[in-house]
Amino acid sequence: MMRKGVLKIVVPCYNEEEVLHETNKRLLEVITSMEQSGTIVSGGVVYVDDGSRDKTWQIIDELSKADSHVAGIKLAHNSGHQSALFAGLTLVSECCDMAVSIDADLQDDTNAIFEMVDKYNDGYEVVFGVRRERTTDTWFKRNTALAFYKLMSVMGTDVKYNHADFRLLGSAALKALVSMPERNLFLRGMVRTLGFKNTDVFYDRSERFAGESKYPLSKMMNFAVDGITSFSVKPLRLIFSFGIFFILIAIVAIGYGLYSYYIGITIPGWTSLLISLWLIGGAVLLAIGVVGEYVGKIYKEVKRRPLYVIERTENLK
Ligand code: UDP
Ligand code: MG
Numbered sequence: 001m002m003r004k005g006v007l008k009i010v011v012p013c014y015n016e017e018e019v020l021h022e023t024n025k026r027l028l029e030v031i032t033s034m035e036q037s038g039t040i041v042s043g044g045v046v047y048v049d050d051g052s053r054d055k056t057w058q059i060i061d062e063l064s065k066a067d068s069h070v071a072g073i074k075l076a077h078n079s080g081h082q083s084a085l086f087a088g089l090t091l092v093s094e095c096c097d098m099a100v101s102i103d104a105d106l107q108d109d110t111n112a113i114f115e116m117v118d119k120y121n122d123g124y125e126v127v128f129g130v131r132r133e134r135t136t137d138t139w140f141k142r143n144t145a146l147a148f149y150k151l152m153s154v155m156g157t158d159v160k161y162n163h164a165d166f167r168l169l170g171s172a173a174l175k176a177l178v179s180m181p182e183r184n185l186f187l188r189g190m191v192r193t194l195g196f197k198n199t200d201v202f203y204d205r206s207e208r209f210a211g212e213s214k215y216p217l218s219k220m221m222n223f224a225v226d227g228i229t230s231f232s233v234k235p236l237r238l239i240f241s242f243g244i245f246f247i248l249i250a251i252v253a254i255g256y257g258l259y260s261y262y263i264g265i266t267i268p269g270w271t272s273l274l275i276s277l278w279l280i281g282g283a284v285l286l287a288i289g290v291v292g293e294y295v296g297k298i299y300k301e302v303k304r305r306p307l308y309v310i311e312r313t314e315n316l317k
Pocket of ligand 1: 011012013014015016050078079080081084102103104105107212213214
């Protein structure tokens, strides 16, 4: 079954005056081409100005006046990439059949949008843009990135390797996503929890077209920590495991301590100190682990995520 619909491309922009004209040109090319070939019913680009201090909004304003395909949203202050994107997705969720999110800097290949829309037309609800392995990347870069994804998954956050925020969402998935009321956004993880029929589209990632990255290393680190702590209670559970581990060591220490005591190779006080050290450590960690379990529950409650997402119903009157 082929389906087709209205496409909105959502672009968060923070101080992007240097790239906007080029970005707009390329996105409009993609849209007009798909409108002409009948792949989509109609398309539009929605720029979200995330409180930029340069001419970004002025440019968006001009572009939207020049072409009815272009729309703009101006946020009152800088809210960060994830929030800006969420704002755009929320506002388009009622007026499109599918939404593509893409950065303003043209690092993601705009031509991959064609393939994403084809997948949507084939019935996929979520299409992930996945960056091909860059052979030009240094060994260090590739492995730190890999370590990052590994750490995330060990800590219980499901992320897709080499997928950032370049993706297509059908309106069912989109509405489910924007109905998540949480404050700590980590969209690429949230999308993964949705389910739906999904697939990947591969592309080569280029350098930034112009301007500089708005994500310095410090922001990246924060983002990684956010990714783990806003998704998973595993770190809390780990405390409990450490507690058990310490208690086990305590048991071994008790055995060893008593044995040494009886064969008389100890100085007075050593046995009791050794044993209580491990036992207390273990007990404290266990206790924190128990508290952590409750904190984890509270954390899940306050997120108020929907309990389920309905993909479709049949014959339900
Ligand atoms: N961005 C934003 N608000 C911010 C920081 C960034 O809307 O506070 C936008 C930015 O304009 C770009 C996207 O988020 O469209 C990704 O940022 P950037 O390309 O600087 O990140 P990088 O690709 O270097 O990780
Ligand atoms: Mg970028």
